[in-house]
Amino acid sequence: MLNRVSTYFYRRPRLVLAIFLTPPILYMLVVYLGSLFSLLINGFYSIDDFTGIIVREFTLRTYAQTFNPANREIFLRTASMAAIVTVVDAMLAFPLAYYIAKFASRRLKTWLLIGVTIPLWSSYLVRVYAWKLILAKEGILSWFIDLFHLTGVLDWLLSFPAIGGSSLSLSPIGMFIVFVYIWLPYMIIPIQTALERVPASLLEASSDLGAKPFQTFRNVILPLAFPGVVAGSIFTFSLTLGDFIVPLTLGNSKFFVGQAVFSYQGTGGNIPLAAAMTMGPVLIMVVYLLIARKLGAFDAL
Amino acid sequence: MIKNPAIRFDNVSRHFGEIKAVHQVDLEIGDGEFFSMLGPSGSGKTTCLRMIAGFDRPSEGKIFLYDRDVSNLPPYERPVNTVFQDYALFPHMTIEDNIAYGLMIKGMPKIKRMKRVDEMLNLVRLPGFGYRKPSQLSGGQRQRVALARALINQPKVLLLDEPLGALDLKLRQQMQVELKNIQREVGITFIFVTHDQEEAITMSDRIAVFSEGKIEQVGSPSDIYERPATEFVAGFVGTSNLVSGEIAKRATGSTKTFSIRPEKIHLGFAGDTPAAGMAALDGTVRDVVYLGLYTRYLVEIEGGADLVVIEQNLKTTSMDVLSAKGQKVKLSWHPDHISHLGS
Numbered sequence: 323m324l325n326r327v328s329t330y331f332y333r334r335p336r337l338v339l340a341i342f343l344t345p346p347i348l349y350m351l352v353v354y355l356g357s358l359f360s361l362l363i364n365g366f367y368s369i370d371d372f373t374g375i376i377v378r379e380f381t382l383r384t385y386a387q388t389f390n391p392a393n394r395e396i397f398l399r400t401a402s403m404a405a406i407v408t409v410v411d412a413m414l415a416f417p418l419a420y421y422i423a424k425f426a427s428r429r430l431k432t433w434l435l436i437g438v439t440i441p442l443w444s445s446y447l448v449r450v451y452a453w454k455l456i457l458a459k460e461g462i463l464s465w466f467i468d469l470f471h472l473t474g475v476l477d478w479l480l481s482f483p484a485i486g487g488s489s490l491s492l493s494p495i496g497m498f499i500v501f502v503y504i505w506l507p508y509m510i511i512p513i514q515t516a517l518e519r520v521p522a523s524l525l526e527a528s529s530d531l532g533a534k535p536f537q538t539f540r541n542v543i544l545p546l547a548f549p550g551v552v553a554g555s556i557f558t559f560s561l562t563l564g565d566f567i568v569p570l571t572l573g574n575s576k577f578f579v580g581q582a583v584f585s586y587q588g589t590g591g592n593i594p595l596a597a598a599m600t601m602g603p604v605l606i607m608v609v610y611l612l613i614a615r616k617l618g619a620f621d622a623l
Numbered sequence: 624m625i626k627n628p629a630i631r632f633d634n635v636s637r638h639f640g641e642i643k644a645v646h647q648v649d650l651e652i653g654d655g656e657f658f659s660m661l662g663p664s665g666s667g668k669t670t671c672l673r674m675i676a677g678f679d680r681p682s683e684g685k686i687f688l689y690d691r692d693v694s695n696l697p698p699y700e701r702p703v704n705t706v707f708q709d710y711a712l713f714p715h716m717t718i719e720d721n722i723a724y725g726l727m728i729k730g731m732p733k734i735k736r737m738k739r740v741d742e743m744l745n746l747v748r749l750p751g752f753g754y755r756k757p758s759q760l761s762g763g764q765r766q767r768v769a770l771a772r773a774l775i776n777q778p779k780v781l782l783l784d785e786p787l788g789a790l791d792l793k794l795r796q797q798m799q800v801e802l803k804n805i806q807r808e809v810g811i812t813f814i815f816v817t818h819d820q821e822e823a824i825t826m827s828d829r830i831a832v833f834s835e836g837k838i839e840q841v842g843s844p845s846d847i848y849e850r851p852a853t854e855f856v857a858g859f860v861g862t863s864n865l866v867s868g869e870i871a872k873r874a875t876g877s878t879k880t881f882s883i884r885p886e887k888i889h890l891g892f893a894g895d896t897p898a899a900g901m902a903a904l905d906g907t908v909r910d911v912v913y914l915g916l917y918t919r920y921l922v923e924i925e926g927g928a929d930l931v932v933i934e935q936n937l938k939t940t941s942m943d944v945l946s947a948k949g950q951k952v953k954l955s956w957h958p959d960h961i962s963h964l965g966s
Contacts, residue, residue, distance in 0.1 A: 527705070528713075530773075545715045
């Protein structure tokens with residue numbers, strides 16, 4: 323009996339393929355693309371300013387609203403934060419990823435990779451709140467800074483209007499520190515994987531042909547690790563772009579996109595505007611991916 | 624002593640912890656020589672090559688390149704270039720950019736270096752391949768690109784680390800001839816690492832045979848083949864019969880161990896009287912393997928030793944040779960063809 327079933331499926335490889343692929347494809351279509359499409363449609367509805375009831379009629383007013391100066395500023399602020407977090411994460415991740423991939427012994431490599439991923443095992447919320455305490459005015463970081471007599475420098479940094487605040491935990495600088503920390507593993511792992519695939523002989527060959535270490539880095543290592551950097555930056559950039567917990571917990575009164583969406587759909591009850599605002603990061607990511615493709619980031623995939 | 628050697632090893636050792644990869648090696652390689660380092664894997668030949676290139680540094684001793692101590696120079700400051708076993712072509716660059724890499728690093732203007740690239744592509748017989756990527760080339764073609772990429776820098780010494788290992792037999796034989804021709808054309812010193820004794824013998828001016836981190840013998844291919852200095856060389860380079868003790872005494876009058884190549888032994892009938900001056904032993908054919916061009920006999924000598932004898936099938940057929948099994952024979956050879964071993 324079992325034999326006959328096996329033979330039946332063996333002779334119909336397409337049927338087997340269909341059986342295995344139908345669930346994930348349905349999931350992709352319904353849950354992923356479906357909800358995205360629902361967002362897109364909801365953005366074309368509007369809210370009656372007087373009654374607060376959603377008007378299900380096609381209008382461009384809601385999308386137009388996302389481009390008003392206040393919302394434009396939110397997008398700009400969020401995208402700038404995402405960009406700078408991505409750049410700093412890449413700069414922090416690269417040396418560590420390079421060390422793990424090319425120099426660490428087998429044992430040390432395992433430990434370092436566990437070290438990199440272990441924070442991901444604990445709740446993201448717990449870590450954000452932990453950072454709130456660390457960054458607080460009376461927190462451990464202030465204590466350390468005081469220990470090195472650098473309180474003046476911190477106060478000076480916090481006095482800048484766009485990035486400062488009354489304490490680290492209530493300033494964009496604090497948010498930046500937490501974002502960098504929280505997304506760092508997502509940058510290290512793809513870069514490490516990319517570097518792992520670069521044979522040592524390529525680096526030797528470059529050196530053999532006269533390239534000093536810096537030239538080898540620029541001409542061989544960086545181009546070959548670039549797909550990994552881009553993959554990592556997709557994580558750090560898009561995760562920062564949509565996050566609302568860090569700005570809610572640590573920021574000042576200035577909104578980030580995720581926070582704005584959160585408040586529009588919650589307390590504001592303005593589902594159409596929340597949907598329209600969500601399409602912003604989606605659009606930004608699509609443009610980002612197109613640029614990455616143009617730069618050849620996916621050639622090696 | 625070689626006059627003005629390209630490479631000189633002065634008592635060089637390379638130890639990795641307890642492992643003595645290379646141990647107290649002295650070596651001189653002449654200017655313009657095609658020099659092979661031959662040995663089984665783990666014998667230290669590749670480590671020696673890597674120390675010349677600068678990827679490894681000696682634990683002890685010094686390496687000289689044209690009388691200049693280079694032992695502690697990084698690879699990018701040494702006027703030598705390497706052809707890697709896996710070719711190590713940069714996958715993200717075109718063939719052209721791969722070959723021009725060294726010149727680009729030196730800062731040569733693009734127009735000038737592209738002209739040189741074209742010359743190199745012609746030298747390795749790949750004209751018009753400049754715009755392709757390494758992944759679009761066959762193994763043999765990549766091999767030649769790796770060669771061009773090294774030679775374009777006009778190194779004083781070219782190092783080749785088992786460059787033909789990944790190629791199939793026919794391509795390998797073709798590349799052996801080509802490499803030799805290119806070496807004649809450019810006239811620089813080639814140092815060639817291989818575990819293939821036939822390859823070393825075909826291509827080299829001189830060969831160093833490595834075993835367990837030491838050099839067993841350095842000499843011309845004919846020296847190495849005809850007069851192996853040690854038991855290891857006799858066994859590693861071609862097939863050899865080692866004869867010692869009582870049987871050696873019967874043949875040469877001395878118990879000293881000697882080696883004799885299978886093809887140097889003449890197989891005669893049991894009752895034959897060997898020609899004047901020939902050494903001889905009596906034996907019985909234990910096994911016969913017919914190999915088309917020649918036949919291999921295993922002859923048991925009275926007293927215990929087994930000797931391998933190879934005879935060309937000039938006049939004999941498979942029927943003739945196979946019937947020899949079990950017959951009594953007389954083995955004879957010219958005393959000049961034996962080699963007394965040092966150790």
